[in-house]
Amino acid sequence: MIGIVVRRLGGALPIMLIVSLLTFGMIHLIPGDPAIAIAGLSATPEQIANIRHDLGLDQPILGQLWRWYANLAIGDLGRSLLLGQPVVHVMLQRLPVTLALSAYALILTLLVGLISGIAAALRQNTWVDQAAMVFAMLGISLPNFYLGLLMIILFAVDLRWLPTGGYIAFTTDPLGWLATSTMPAISQALLLAGLLARITRSTMLEVLRQDYIRTARAKGLPNRRVVLKHALANALIPITTVVGIIVSLLISGSVVTETLFSIPGVGQVLTQAVLNRDYPMVQGGLLVTTALLVLVNILVDVCYALLDPRVRYDGA
Amino acid sequence: MAPEDIRQSPLKLTLRRLLHHRLFLLGLGLVSIVAIAALLAPWIAPVDPNKLAMRFKFRPPDGDFVFGTDNFGRSLWSRVIWGARLSMFIGSAVVLINAVCGTAIGAAAGYFRRLDNILMRFNDALMAFPAVLLAIGVTAVLGPSVNDVIIALGIVYTPRTARIVRSSVIVLREMEYVQAAVAAGAGHWRILRRHILPNAMAPLIVQLSFLFAYAVLTEATLSFLGVGAVPPTPTWGNIMAEGRQYMIDAPWIIAIPGIALMITVLGLNLLGDGLRDVLDPRLRIQS
Amino acid sequence: MSLLEVRNLTTAFQTGRGEITAVEDVSFDLNEGEILGIVGESGSGKSVTALTIMGLLPRPPARVAGGSVHFAGENLTNLSDSRMQHIRGPGIAMVFQEPMTSLNPVFTIGDQIMETIAAHERLPQRALFARAVEMLEKVGIASAATRMADYPHQLSGGQRQRVMLAIALVCRPKLLIADEPTTALDVTIQAQILDLLLDLRDEFGMAIMLITHNMGVIAETADRVIVMYAGRIVEEAPVATLFDQPRHPYTRGLLECVPSLTTERDRLIAIPGTLPEPIRRPPGCRFAPRCRFAEPDCAAGIPPLTRLAPGHNAACIHMPEP
Numbered sequence: 001m002i003g004i005v006v007r008r009l010g011g012a013l014p015i016m017l018i019v020s021l022l023t024f025g026m027i028h029l030i031p032g033d034p035a036i037a038i039a040g041l042s043a044t045p046e047q048i049a050n051i052r053h054d055l056g057l058d059q060p061i062l063g064q065l066w067r068w069y070a071n072l073a074i075g076d077l078g079r080s081l082l083l084g085q086p087v088v089h090v091m092l093q094r095l096p097v098t099l100a101l102s103a104y105a106l107i108l109t110l111l112v113g114l115i116s117g118i119a120a121a122l123r124q125n126t127w128v129d130q131a132a133m134v135f136a137m138l139g140i141s142l143p144n145f146y147l148g149l150l151m152i153i154l155f156a157v158d159l160r161w162l163p164t165g166g167y168i169a170f171t172t173d174p175l176g177w178l179a180t181s182t183m184p185a186i187s188q189a190l191l192l193a194g195l196l197a198r199i200t201r202s203t204m205l206e207v208l209r210q211d212y213i214r215t216a217r218a219k220g221l222p223n224r225r226v227v228l229k230h231a232l233a234n235a236l237i238p239i240t241t242v243v244g245i246i247v248s249l250l251i252s253g254s255v256v257t258e259t260l261f262s263i264p265g266v267g268q269v270l271t272q273a274v275l276n277r278d279y280p281m282v283q284g285g286l287l288v289t290t291a292l293l294v295l296v297n298i299l300v301d302v303c304y305a306l307l308d309p310r311v312r313y314d315g316a
Numbered sequence: 317m318a319p320e321d322i323r324q325s326p327l328k329l330t331l332r333r334l335l336h337h338r339l340f341l342l343g344l345g346l347v348s349i350v351a352i353a354a355l356l357a358p359w360i361a362p363v364d365p366n367k368l369a370m371r372f373k374f375r376p377p378d379g380d381f382v383f384g385t386d387n388f389g390r391s392l393w394s395r396v397i398w399g400a401r402l403s404m405f406i407g408s409a410v411v412l413i414n415a416v417c418g419t420a421i422g423a424a425a426g427y428f429r430r431l432d433n434i435l436m437r438f439n440d441a442l443m444a445f446p447a448v449l450l451a452i453g454v455t456a457v458l459g460p461s462v463n464d465v466i467i468a469l470g471i472v473y474t475p476r477t478a479r480i481v482r483s484s485v486i487v488l489r490e491m492e493y494v495q496a497a498v499a500a501g502a503g504h505w506r507i508l509r510r511h512i513l514p515n516a517m518a519p520l521i522v523q524l525s526f527l528f529a530y531a532v533l534t535e536a537t538l539s540f541l542g543v544g545a546v547p548p549t550p551t552w553g554n555i556m557a558e559g560r561q562y563m564i565d566a567p568w569i570i571a572i573p574g575i576a577l578m579i580t581v582l583g584l585n586l587l588g589d590g591l592r593d594v595l596d597p598r599l600r601i602q603s
Numbered sequence: 604m605s606l607l608e609v610r611n612l613t614t615a616f617q618t619g620r621g622e623i624t625a626v627e628d629v630s631f632d633l634n635e636g637e638i639l640g641i642v643g644e645s646g647s648g649k650s651v652t653a654l655t656i657m658g659l660l661p662r663p664p665a666r667v668a669g670g671s672v673h674f675a676g677e678n679l680t681n682l683s684d685s686r687m688q689h690i691r692g693p694g695i696a697m698v699f700q701e702p703m704t705s706l707n708p709v710f711t712i713g714d715q716i717m718e719t720i721a722a723h724e725r726l727p728q729r730a731l732f733a734r735a736v737e738m739l740e741k742v743g744i745a746s747a748a749t750r751m752a753d754y755p756h757q758l759s760g761g762q763r764q765r766v767m768l769a770i771a772l773v774c775r776p777k778l779l780i781a782d783e784p785t786t787a788l789d790v791t792i793q794a795q796i797l798d799l800l801l802d803l804r805d806e807f808g809m810a811i812m813l814i815t816h817n818m819g820v821i822a823e824t825a826d827r828v829i830v831m832y833a834g835r836i837v838e839e840a841p842v843a844t845l846f847d848q849p850r851h852p853y854t855r856g857l858l859e860c861v862p863s864l865t866t867e868r869d870r871l872i873a874i875p876g877t878l879p880e881p882i883r884r885p886p887g888c889r890f891a892p893r894c895r896f897a898e899p900d901c902a903a904g905i906p907p908l909t910r911l912a913p914g915h916n917a918a919c920i921h922m923p924e925p
């Protein structure tokens with residue numbers, strides 16, 4: 001078990017190396033002079049020179065690379081040009097917001113997606129199956145901002161049940177957090193639940209066709225035990241991998257959701273950074289978010305090993 | 317299989333099964349509507365989508381303006397149709413890039429063991445970035461424009477396609493007919509071209525059709541955020557972004573492009589499902 | 604009254620091209636302690652017969668289109684699911700052909716044996732464990748107590764089949780259905796498993812329905828034999844009689860196919876042609892197209908099972924003399 005964790009962490013290192021290299025290289029891939037791009041069209045040569053110096057763009061490239069990694073080692077990701085704060089600082093403020101929202105959305109996704117997927121598989125070709133699959137289909141065909149907009153119109157404007165946007169931290173007021181986080185979470189969850197439902201259904205159907213399910217029935221086990229114990233235990237294995245993908249999509253989706261609902265999370269700050277050419281923020285934000293996702297995927301792998309004894313005992 | 321099935325070529329058989337697959341046909345129909353509208357844009361939407369006409373602003377859908385007008389009096393019908401053209405163009409371009417680059421990388425990694433490690437490390441690194449974040453990162457570097465959006469989406473999705481091609485190639489590489497070809501002295505290129513790639517097509521085609529859907533969706537998201545094609549370019553995302561402020565008074569500005577988007581993506585997803593059911597029985601969602 | 608009475612059983616499947624009968628008008632009895640062999644090519648309906656008896660066929664698309672199955676007096680064909688669950692295990696048990704995939708890969712073999720007992724008897728955990736270990740020892744698994752915590756992938760094919768037998772017999776069923784239990788195993792292991800089956804029968808006294816396409820296995824183990832072709836029974840006889848005096852042309856063909864170490868032969872003998880597809884069966888005798896004794900009137904109607912001697916029936920109207 002430890003072996004698996006160590007091996008995954010080891011495998012993640014070259015990936016993080018390339019990721020950090022790519023984020024470093026971003027600034028240098030800008031066509032033209034990055035300092036001008038950042039400073040803007042109306043900047044004076046002085047301002048451009050200042051920016052060039054602040055960002056270390058006047059150094060030879062290897063020196064910049066070295067500085068990048070040296071700073072990384074001590075946890076310095078530079079300074080946001082837009083916000084004037086250290087990038088790390090900004091990320092630390094905003095990560096909990098995004099994580100809380102994503103956790104909420106993830107729980108909803110898992111509940112709706114798993115239950116409807118399993119129900120659809122068990123009641124294959126009945127109205128339950130078809131209804132679930134139609135909803136799932138619609139879910140993956142809509143952009144989450146569209147659903148968000150519709151929800152705002154319905155729940156915030158027409159019915160006035162929920163605020164149109166903004167954010168209240170959980171620690172300040174749990175009910176307020178719930179009120180401001182519910183629509184964003186649902187707009188993300190509904191769509192990802194569609195994806196999960198489809199995959200859960202096909203996995204369950206695949207599993208239910210296996211020989212060991214026939215054996216379980218031949219033993220005289222009640223149907224509920226056959227499905228909930230034998231089938232589900234096997235189906236959860238590939239589904240766990242999907243959860244990793246879903247978390248990645250959640251973070252991706254947070255970009256839009258946070259912008260739409262004015263939630264001060266990582267997604268919103270990154271969008272603002274891109275729009276305002278705040279490259280240090282873009283670099284640092286991308287790096288941290290990706291590192292987090294790599295960790296999540298390692299966690300997913302560990303769960304996978306916990307669920308599948310064949311992986312555990314062969315370490316495959 | 318009945319004897320007559322054996323006599324027909326596999327391609328004809330596949331086509332016949334596709335044409336009997338109801339959901340595939342529905343998807344095909346939906347996508348065709350959008351594609352044809354996009355192709356015929358200069359004729360069916362002759363009004364310049366960017367033409368301002370302030371005296372017509374905020375007209376709801378009526379006899380004169382089938383889809384209504386927006387805050388600048390621009391015809392929404394024109395904007396949405398030309399938006400369809402853009403979406404189809406961007407989607408096709410991204411699919412093309414993926415087909416070429418993804419296949420090249422995936423086949424190289426799957427076939428040449430020495431390249432596999434290094435290629436897949438880069439591949440996985442690119443896949444580690446959340447898709448939309450990587451896309452906006454690339455547009456931050458390249459700047460917002462239709463072409464840069466295409467490049468950004470190409471970069472984001474090619475690793476996934478490469479992985480799928482690689483999986484197929486790895487399995488096919490071990491097949492006995494390939495080993496027979498190697499024993500007969502066939503060169504790498506010939507083996508890839510004649511034996512391996514044709515058989516790796518099925519999962520690739522399925523992936524590409526879903527990819528078209530992701531590309532259209534992600535492009536809409538990017539323009540909605542303001543990091544995609546610059547307004548006044550009439551992408552659906554832009555239309556919805558601009559219409560957001562007026563969503564209470566003039567909801568049709570958001571509603572209509574949203575529905576168009578949904579029809580397109582739904583059609584593409586149905587197409588993908590149908591292709592998967594027919595082309596790759598192992599991936600089949602039981603029906 | 605026999606333990607198992609199958610009368611005119613017909614099982615049909617709904618397919619994309621219409622309904623086909625996989626098993627047609629099959630009747631036989633099985634008595635306590637008896638070993639009945641069911642022989643036939645792949646596709647002859649032997650497995651479907653067994654699955655119908657166990658009620659393991661998915662109800663659409665399969666259905667019992669006619670006939671009945673009585674086990675210990677109870678009609679199984681119209682039984683409720685929950686009642687059938689009680690019969691499976693302590694009443695009738697089944698082992699399948701593919702030991703590699705018939706065990707759930709994510710649970711230990713101990714768990715899978717114990718849950719079988721637990722589903723039918725209320726016993727404390729310790730008793731369950733003891734019963735399971737005892738059964739594992741009986742099927743020949745060494746160090747049974749420690750193996751209980753093993754996962755299926757840690758066992759060989761032969762060991763997995765032994766575990767399957769343990770699971771099947773742990774509730775002391777009266778009837779064991781073994782569907783090609785040795786086909787997927789090495790020849791040496793085959794012999795061991797068959798010996799094990801016979802030993803277990805001697806110890807527990809259950810009846811066995813042994814399904815196979817291997818005449819050698821039948822010769823070794825069965826008391827009586829049923830030969831099936833294209834969903835119907837074409838011959839039934841006590842095992843010695845079947846091998847000494849096969850009457851139906853198909854049975855004779857099957858026996859002639861087996862290569863012999865003692866007789867001189869230049870070429871292997873095979874039955875020409877293949878099993879007809881269920882959707883396009885010939886009218887009349889289904890074996891006629893491949894039969895070298897066929898006459899035109901063989902296509903007129905399905906030949907009935909005619910009694911040749913006590914316990915020996917064959918379905919052929921132009922049987923060659925023995």
